[in-house]
Amino acid sequence: MRKPLSLLVASTALSAAIGLPVWSASPSLMEPAPSGPGLIVPGLRASGGTPAQAMPRSETVAGLLVLASGDDDEGDDDEEDEDDDDDDDDCHDDDDDCGGRRANPAPAGTVAPPANGLFGTGAPPQVKVN
C-alpha cells in the first residue's frame, strides 16, 4: 500500500513541477483585458467621428490571432518564385490554364489568320527562326 502511494505522490510532484511553469507562461483566454485603450486601427472611425477602438489588446497580442486575410498562400508564392508578383492566388507562371485569364491564341497553322482585311486568301503564314 505504501508503494503505490509513494508512486502517486512522486508522479503528482513531477506533473506539478513540469506543468505549473507551462501553465503560468501560457496566456489565458479568460484573462480580462487591460484597462488601457487597446489597439487603435488607423482609418477606422466610429460613426461619431472618433477613432474606432478596434480590438482589445488581449485579442490581438496575447490571445486570439486575428488574420487580415485567410489566405496564407501569398508567402508561399513568394518563396517559390520571387519573380511572380502577380496578384493571383493560385496561378503560377507555368500554368497555362488559369481560370479568369484570357485563353491563349490558336497557334499558326491550326486556324486561318483573322479576317482583319490585312491578309489575302493565298498561302498560309510561314515562319522560320534562325
Place this chain on the structure above:
Amino acid sequence: MKSLLASLALTTALTVPGLALARPVTLTTTLNAYGGDGAYLALYVTDATGAYVGSLWMAGGKSKYYEHLSDWYRATGGDPAQINGITGASVGAGRTLEITLDLADALFDAGYTLHVDAAVEEMRDSPNEVAVPLTSAGAGTAVRGRRYVASFSYAM
C-alpha cells in the same frame, strides 16, 4: 457552248484581280544579343490616323504576358481573336524571325504603318520598338529598333 465560254471568261475576269490583291511579303526581325529570355513580339498595323487596324504576327504564345506589349495590348485589350492563326514562339536573343505572309496590296503606299512591340521577362518593355511606313519604296530597307531589335525589314 457559247454560254459556257462566256461564263468561263467572266469567272476568270473576276478571279484574276482577286488574286492580284494580295502578295507574299516576308517580314524579317533580327534581335540584339541582349542577354535575356526569349522576346515576345507583336507585329501590327495602324492606319494614317494612328488607329489600330489589325495584327500581322505574335511571337509568344502565353496571353498572360501580352500586357507587356503595351501599345498592342492597349489597342486590342489582349484579345486572342486578334492573333488566332498568326501566333508562334517567342524569339531568342540574337535570333532572326522570318515570317512570310500573304498580305493585301492595299496595305502598301496607303498611309499604313507597321509597328513592333517587344517585351522580355525581367527586362524593360519596349512598346513601338519599330515603326515603319508600309511603302513599296521602303521594301528591303532595314531599320533599327529602340532596344531589342537589331534590324527589321520587309520584302515583297
